[in-house]
Amino acid sequence: MSDLIQRDGKVCWHPFTQHGLESEPLAVVGAKGAQLELEDGRKLVDGISSWWATLHGHGEETILKAINEQYGRLDHVLFAGATHEPAVRLAERLCALAPQGLNRVFFSDDGSTAVEVALKMVVQRWVLRDQPLRRTFVAFEGAYHGDTFGAMAVGDPDPFFEAFRPLLFDVRRVGLDAQKVGAALDDLGERAAGVIVEPRLMGAAGMKIQPTGFLKSLEEAVHSRDLPLIADEVFTGFGRTGRLFACDSEDVTPDLLCLAKGLTGGMFPLSATLAREEFFEDFLSSDRSRAFFHGHTFTAHPVGCAAALASLDLIADHDTPRLFERIGKRLFRSLADLNQNPRVHNLRQLGGMVAFELSSDQPEGYLAARSQCLRKVAQEHGVLLRPLGDTLYALPPACTNEQELDQIASALHAMVKTND
Ligand SMILES: Cc1ncc(COP(=O)(O)O)c(C=O)c1O
Structure with a gap:
């Protein structure tokens, strides 16, 4: 065991990790493109874009340059009572790119806080409109929106949030x-x-x-009742589904749009909640108590905004949604023969994502021990993958080359074989 891993074992507490069961963490010393470099010299293809964040590739040069330049110019300033060029320019760009009508941008730090902001905007707006009883959201079975309390409440408590259930709103x-x-x-x-x-x-x-058409019919069901629709595109935003935003594929305009992960190309923590102007207007008043009461120390961090602007340039220059579509299709083709395997079900692709379910004799859920064993097999094949329970999937960054895609496909094949 390396010195780093030993020290980690004494002082670090990792996310979504059962330290009593899980093996040593990977000691990562560097990353470039689609590859992670480990302390022991091994390289792993990042088949899941480091929790769906790394968009173009690790260490992307133009984003790095933008980050470094911005650090030299303005490292940090509060965003209450102050503003700066990167935040304003990023807000302008996001409003221009997002579904029409989303004209206001509220910045925060990560996906959970972007969702928290959206929920709080809706709740406070109903209070301001003298309808304080309107505080029950409709959400979906299986949904995941993050780990803060509001985000947990709208997420499905099974299997992660059982302990917190009594504290979550209805x-x-x-x-x-x-x-x-x-x-x-x-x-x-x-x-x-x-x-x-x-x-x-x-x-x-x-x-x-x-299913195709679901989103459009959802929009109609919500808007015909004059209620707001929040689109959580923390994961799907910035090309992952083959469109810049998933809402674009069905021409849907939500009232609030949550963005994070790939916003900065996955190179800096930053998130944004876009809102319709009517939301902003309802908070406008000469009465201070009607202000939106939310803010984080690093709201609209200048360096994050600079990274996001550079990432948006790259998306436009490279047509990133198209790159993801190509990657997804290529992976899908390489995995097509798995359809012959009776244990493999529902092989599918959307944008840069391919997935399938792998059944075993003992159906296991998300917390299955098998997942850890499958992760190991992927690593032995030079790829970082993390099954979601019975679901095996890949979602690599847009720079992933053909050889690396083949490596991901081989790792997935090997995972299936181990299970046979
Ligand atoms: C759809 C969705 N919303 C919100 C989140 C939470 O984002 P974060 O982990 O940045 O807080 C995630 C994270 O995976 C997500 O997939």
């Missing part, structure tokens, strides 16, 4: 059916606050692709 949870959403909203009546959805692709639920 949510009406439904399956992926717009009619059921409409019925739930009608049943809630004057208690209905709005609806939150991960459009097109539900990542943590097991890379679940929604």
Whole structure:
């Protein structure tokens, strides 16, 4: 065991990790493109874009340059009562790119806080509109929106959040059916606050692709009742599904849009909640108590904003959504023969994501021990992958080359074989 891993074992507490069971963490000393470099000299292809964040590739030069230049100019300043060029320019660019009508940008730090901001905007806005009872959201079975309390409440408590359930506010949870959403909203009546959805692709639920048309019918069900729709594109944003935003694929305009992960190309923690102007206007007042009461120390961090601007340039120059589509299709072709294996189910692709379910004699859930064993097999094949329960998937960065894609496909084949 290396010195680094030993020291880590004494002082670090890792996310979503059962330290009593899991093996040593990977000691990563560097990263470039699609590759992670380990302390022992091994290299691993980052098949999951380091938790779906790394967009173009690790160490992307133009983003690095933008980060370094911005650090030299303005490292940090509070965003209450102050502003700066990178934040304003980024807000302008995001509004121009996002579905029409999203004209205001509220910055925060990560996906969970972007969701938290959206939920709080909806709740406070109903209070400001003298409808304080409107505080029950409709959310989806299997949804994941992050780990802060509001985000946990709208997420499905199974299997992660059971311990916190008594502290989570009430949510009406439904399956992926717009009619059921409409019925739930009608049943809630004057208690209905709005609806939150991960459009097109539900990542943590097991890379679940929604049926085509679902999103559009959801938008109709929500908007016909004059309620707000929150689109959580923390995972799906910036080309992952083959479109810049997943909402674009069905021409859907949410009232609030949550962005994080790939916003900075995955190279700096920053998130944004985009809102319709009407939301902003409802908070406008000569009364201070009607201000939106939310903010983080590093809101609109100048370096994060500079990284995001450089990433948006790259997306435009390289047509990143198209690159992801190509990567996904190529992986899908390389895995097509798995369809012959009776244990492999529902091989699918959307944008740069491919996934399938792998059954075993003992059906196991998300917390299955098998997942750790499968991760090891992938690493032996030079690839970092983390199955989501029975779901095996890959989602590499846009720079991943053909050889690296073949390596990912071989690792997935090997994982299936181990299971036989
Ligand atoms: C759809 C979605 N929303 C929110 C989050 C939370 O983001 P973060 O981990 O940056 O807080 C995630 C994280 O995976 C996500 O997939």
